[in-house]
Amino acid sequence: MNPSFNVAVVGATGSVGETLVQILEELAFPVATLHLLASMESAGSSVMFAGRKVRVREVDSFDFGQVRLAFFAAGAAVSRSFADKARQAGCAVIDLSGALPDALALVPEANAQALHGLAQPAWVCSPSAAAVALAVTLAPLRQHLEIERIHVTACLAVSAQGREAVNELARQTAELLNARPLEPRFFDRQMAFNLLARVGEEDAQGHSVLERRLVSELRVLLGLPDVKIAVTCIQVPVFFGDSYSVSVQTRRPVDLAVVQGALDSAPSIERVEADDYPTPVGDAVGQDVVYVGRVRLGIDEPEQLNLWMTTDNVRKGAALNAVQVAQLLIKDMV
Amino acid sequence: MNPSFNVAVVGATGSVGETLVQILEELAFPVATLHLLASMESAGSSVMFAGRKVRVREVDSFDFGQVRLAFFAAGAAVSRSFADKARQAGCAVIDLSGALPDALALVPEANAQALHGLAQPAWVCSPSAAAVALAVTLAPLRQHLEIERIHVTACLAVSAQGREAVNELARQTAELLNARPLEPRFFDRQMAFNLLARVGEEDAQGHSVLERRLVSELRVLLGLPDVKIAVTCIQVPVFFGDSYSVSVQTRRPVDLAVVQGALDSAPSIERVEADDYPTPVGDAVGQDVVYVGRVRLGIDEPEQLNLWMTTDNVRKGAALNAVQVAQLLIKDMV
Numbered sequence: 277m278n279p280s281f282n283v284a285v286v287g288a289t290g291s292v293g294e295t296l297v298q299i300l301e302e303l304a305f306p307v308a309t310l311h312l313l314a315s316m317e318s319a320g321s322s323v324m325f326a327g328r329k330v331r332v333r334e335v336d337s338f339d340f341g342q343v344r345l346a347f348f349a350a351g352a353a354v355s356r357s358f359a360d361k362a363r364q365a366g367c368a369v370i371d372l373s374g375a376l377p378d379a380l381a382l383v384p385e386a387n388a389q390a391l392h393g394l395a396q397p398a399w400v401c402s403p404s405a406a407a408v409a410l411a412v413t414l415a416p417l418r419q420h421l422e423i424e425r426i427h428v429t430a431c432l433a434v435s436a437q438g439r440e441a442v443n444e445l446a447r448q449t450a451e452l453l454n455a456r457p458l459e460p461r462f463f464d465r466q467m468a469f470n471l472l473a474r475v476g477e478e479d480a481q482g483h484s485v486l487e488r489r490l491v492s493e494l495r496v497l498l499g500l501p502d503v504k505i506a507v508t509c510i511q512v513p514v515f516f517g518d519s520y521s522v523s524v525q526t527r528r529p530v531d532l533a534v535v536q537g538a539l540d541s542a543p544s545i546e547r548v549e550a551d552d553y554p555t556p557v558g559d560a561v562g563q564d565v566v567y568v569g570r571v572r573l574g575i576d577e578p579e580q581l582n583l584w585m586t587t588d589n590v591r592k593g594a595a596l597n598a599v600q601v602a603q604l605l606i607k608d609m610v
Numbered sequence: 611m612n613p614s615f616n617v618a619v620v621g622a623t624g625s626v627g628e629t630l631v632q633i634l635e636e637l638a639f640p641v642a643t644l645h646l647l648a649s650m651e652s653a654g655s656s657v658m659f660a661g662r663k664v665r666v667r668e669v670d671s672f673d674f675g676q677v678r679l680a681f682f683a684a685g686a687a688v689s690r691s692f693a694d695k696a697r698q699a700g701c702a703v704i705d706l707s708g709a710l711p712d713a714l715a716l717v718p719e720a721n722a723q724a725l726h727g728l729a730q731p732a733w734v735c736s737p738s739a740a741a742v743a744l745a746v747t748l749a750p751l752r753q754h755l756e757i758e759r760i761h762v763t764a765c766l767a768v769s770a771q772g773r774e775a776v777n778e779l780a781r782q783t784a785e786l787l788n789a790r791p792l793e794p795r796f797f798d799r800q801m802a803f804n805l806l807a808r809v810g811e812e813d814a815q816g817h818s819v820l821e822r823r824l825v826s827e828l829r830v831l832l833g834l835p836d837v838k839i840a841v842t843c844i845q846v847p848v849f850f851g852d853s854y855s856v857s858v859q860t861r862r863p864v865d866l867a868v869v870q871g872a873l874d875s876a877p878s879i880e881r882v883e884a885d886d887y888p889t890p891v892g893d894a895v896g897q898d899v900v901y902v903g904r905v906r907l908g909i910d911e912p913e914q915l916n917l918w919m920t921t922d923n924v925r926k927g928a929a930l931n932a933v934q935v936a937q938l939l940i941k942d943m944v
Contacts, residue, residue, distance in 0.1 A: 570842070
């Protein structure tokens, strides 16, 4: 019988944290005791796990020496405050906030081999949902394409910003349909029936933190430290499911049949073509794979591969990837 | 005093046709008599022009010999059936349907010079809204950038497909918010809170007619017949205003200050930057210019210019451009 581990989930009441707890149960992750943690405001509630209610406690007073593995899904500030405490207590850390720049970005389908020789306790991160989706899709194509440059327009669902953003899109939409004056709260302007071309703060060069993060994570995940990546992240009026318009420049002509074959044999990819294409609502929500469609060469340019992807940003893009990383990590734990 | 011309607008009851009639009035286009035409189903109604009601008549029985200039804004089938009849009657044709492949694509800000030596009567087209927006924005940059390749993800508003599409997005949204079962009618699936990654039919290579059209029109408009253009057109749950995520590869490093200066001096462009960015709802609707924001170099790649554009697809992308083309045409008419 496999050994079991005491596990902590920090941010257990958020949408990613809650999904993560569900997935631990679905995948029968070998949990001995599950500790659910949150900031003071969210502590006290309960979350179901394996048929019983687990009380959510305050992260501030938790002794990480009790657990072997901790997921941090409570946002950047909490990771910055407590992840190092967990590591010092000998606990492996899987961060989902992106706030730990020296944590190794991991997507099992792309760079599982990077775990070999990793210092213990592990200090890793589940990357941004965009990096997960792109790594899952492009990793099986690496050996068939000499990738020179990747262009991505990432159309991000509001759920990436949490439940408040989901409620705000619904509220704004209802007000507009009822011809009531719009008063934006969570977003700084109208999100309903609109596109917001910037997600988060911009740096002096005009790139957002999320765009920079995607570039650096994807280079690590694909093992292509010098690959050029152009990325624009936009917020779209979609509740769940991120979508990506992707164009890959290659050094040699692309063999479309080989690409289609590689996508079809990848376990975490579902190709939706032949008079159809994937959509966030129709395909992504609640699913464990990345849906890929509109796979085509460039117009007058065989050294270009274009495709469209969509995936559940909360599940495959965050919670599921983190648990899959944990499944790899525990192989080295006794 | 300038001469006046008898003018016909075919498709006067559609959203583009109606806007076109408004713009003829706003810009004081020298109209002697305005003939409003439509297919049998739409004929019989009236449209206001210059303070009086103009009756919409059937295009089938119209004698184009009565007019010097005809706008065709009633879709591909009507242009195919009647545009040649108009030309044979000596009437200049400005097509907005894209159905006349030998019609010269014109955007005054980009290729006004192409009118010199044009055979009479003129046989021209106002290109797709995407080609108009991109030509207006990139034309003033041509002399400063050696453009090698253009990547575009075009996020198209439903209004490009007419009033029925606008009503369908509103209806679907209301049904979903009221938790009623969704029955798609105009679109073949859920459009509300969703992204549709294909607009129109795909060819055997996987490109849509609209994507092919954008590439061929933009090459003509920019005078760059060999430029590589990668384009993905998606339908977004936005009523009015198209948006474009654009990345331009250049042969030499881009001087950002020069680009910003060129955008700022172009009369049909408004740059929205400095802690802000343009959105279809906030900026595009009802406006005559293309809004440009997020102007920035590539990450680790100075030979790349990225930007975000948004514009009123019905007005600047179609009706206004067609009238601006007409203003150029009548300079050569006596």
